[in-house]
Amino acid sequence: MSDTARPVEQPRRRSLLDSLEIDTRLLGMLLAFLVICLAFNYMTGGRFLSPRNIFNLSIQTVSVAIMATGMVFVIVTRHIDLSVGALLATCSAFMAMTQQNWLPGYLGLELGSPLIAPVAIAVGLVAGTVIGAAQGWLIGYLTIPSFIVTLGGLLVWRNVAWYLTGGQTIGPLDETFQLFGGINGTLGVTLSWVLAVLAAAAAVWSVFSARRAKLAHEFPVKPLWAEVVMAAIFAGAILGFVAILNAYQVPVGRLRRIFEERGEVLPDDFTMGYGLPISVLLLIVLAVVMTVIxxxxxxxxxxxxxxxxxxxxxxxxxxxxxxxxxxxxxxxFLCGLSAVVASARLTNHANDIGTLDELRVIAAAVIGGTALSGGIGTIYGAILGALIMQSLQSGMAMVGVDAPFQNIVVGVVLVEAVLLDIAYRVAAIRPKVLAVHLIVLPVLMWLWFGWPFGLGAAVVAVLAWQWMRKKGVM
Known part of the structure; x- marks a missing residue:
């Protein structure tokens, strides 16, 4: 046997994304969100990315995002829940009636009592949990399809909420309860910075703690520089988000009323930022808890x-x-928690609260990468999906798009998200999906934004086509 010299295989150089071990699907969603923000910021003359709009966008996203984290678990187990919007309305009705009728009528507790808010919240959370468990029992033990059970729940609980309140708007709600709504409950600038620094330190610690755990078990780890970059990205995102929220100043008129209630006079050139809303902090804590679960x-x-x-x-x-x-x-339970945020933001219970939220929640979970076939989904993906959905609706409202067309766009985005998810998983149809997008996107850019954007998109599409053919993707 003669020895045959074989060339030594050179180790393949890892790309930047490989070294950072970034989920490409998550990166794609982040890029899509960035494009949406920049496009609407351009069309609104810089108003979309202003501190005020980012503050409003964050508190508007919370209600749907809370339910989307639970919808991930529902869809992962190959079920669906069409009743979440109606269940939110029922929980909201329970809490509103507890504050305005039941506690004052039976226990003599009026609005302003320290027991009103916690008792009302407990009633709403218990009601949502019991109703959800009952629907789960029908699905799990009586084997009724979840689509049928929750479709019936959509009709039942929406009208239960109507009967509980007699079809009336119930309000105003307790002031302590309203703290969970957003602008009526914020942490202020100083406390927001304290929490931001602690959260950034915790994010950095978790990155290097995970690295130490992998090394202790002799698992492969990222290069040290990659760990430093990821830690810096996490810390920078946290501090930057809080800095933007702190930059949103309380209007002078509201400051004057606050000082007048104290019997004081507003000093000249006095300013105060809102800081981090309690509802957003609640969502962040929930996201951590659900991710750990x-x-x-x-x-x-x-x-x-x-x-x-x-x-x-x-x-x-x-x-x-x-x-x-x-x-x-x-x-x-999460529908009840979302009802707290939604009704507190409105400062009352309205009959139409939660309408169409079931579609927004499902869309947020699917856009965030949860597979309808089950088994795959992430909490942070669902929250990002909810943020993308709300950004689309908020941006279209700011540029004057009619409400019917807003729903058309949301429907198209939902189908698009599912299509891209299928293309990500099934390599056989990936070239067709990419080819369709490279042709359609320049046309849409031309129709919506004019020929300069359409021409630029066409050039990018041609370059992308050539690059993908070179890489063997097309």
Whole structure:
């Protein structure tokens, strides 16, 4: 046998994305969000990215984002929940009636009592959890399809809310309760900076703590410079977001009223920022908790295992029926929590509260990368999906787009998100999807923004086509 010299294989150079280990789907969503923000900022003359609009955008996103985190678990387990908007309305009606009628009538507690807000919130959360568990029991133990159960729930709970309030708007709600609505409850500049610094430090610590844990178990890790870059990105994003919120100043008229209530006179050149809204802080805490549940707990592992293969999960000893009850009970609890935020932001309960929220929540989860086939989904993706949805609606409203056309755009974006998700998973149809987008996008840019943008998009499309053919994608 003769020895044959073989060339030594050179290690493949890792790209920047490979070194940073960034999820390409998440990166795509972030780029899409950036494009949406820059486009609307251009069309609104810089108003879209102003501190005031970012503040409003953040508090408007919270209600849908809270429910979207629970919808991830529902869809991952191969179910659907069409009743979340109606259930939100029922929970809101329970809390409003508790504050305005039941507590004053039966216990003599009037608005302003320190017990009003916590008791009302507890009533709403319990109502949502019980209703969600009941729907989960019908789905899990009586094997009624979730589509049918929650479609019936959409009709039932919307009208239960109407009967609870007699079809009337109930308000104003307790002032302590209104703190969870956004502009009526903020932390102020100083406390917001304190929390931002602590959160940034925690983000940096978690990055390097995870690195130490991997090294201790001899797992592969990123290069040290990549860890530093990711830690800097996380810390910079947190500090930058809080800096923008702190830049939104309280109007002079409101400041004057605040000082007058104290019996004081507003000093000249006195300014005060709103800071971080309590509702946004609630969403951040919830996102951390739900992510820990999804990644670090037995419940989370069971949810994703069941969604990946229900038969194998049941054969391995997972009680999939009880798991279904737990998932829908959690969804109901989050509907109650979302009702707190939504009704507190409106300062009252209205009959149309939560209308069409079920579609927005499902769309947010799907746009965020949750697969309708089950088994795949992320909490941060759903929150980013909710932010993208709200940015589209807010931006279109600012540029004067009619409400019907806004819904058309949202529907198209939902179908587009599913199409891109399928293309991401199924390599066989990927070239067709890419080819369609490279042809259609320049046409849309020309129709919406004029020929200069259309021409620029066409040039980019041609260059992208050539690059993908060179790489063998097309």
């Amino acid at each position: 999804a990644r670090k707990t037995r419940l989370g592992r069971y949810i994703f295992a069941t969604g990946g293969n229900p038969d194998s999960a049941e054969l391995s000893g997972i009680n999939t029926r009880l798991l279904t009850v737990k998932v829908f009970a959690l969804m109901g």
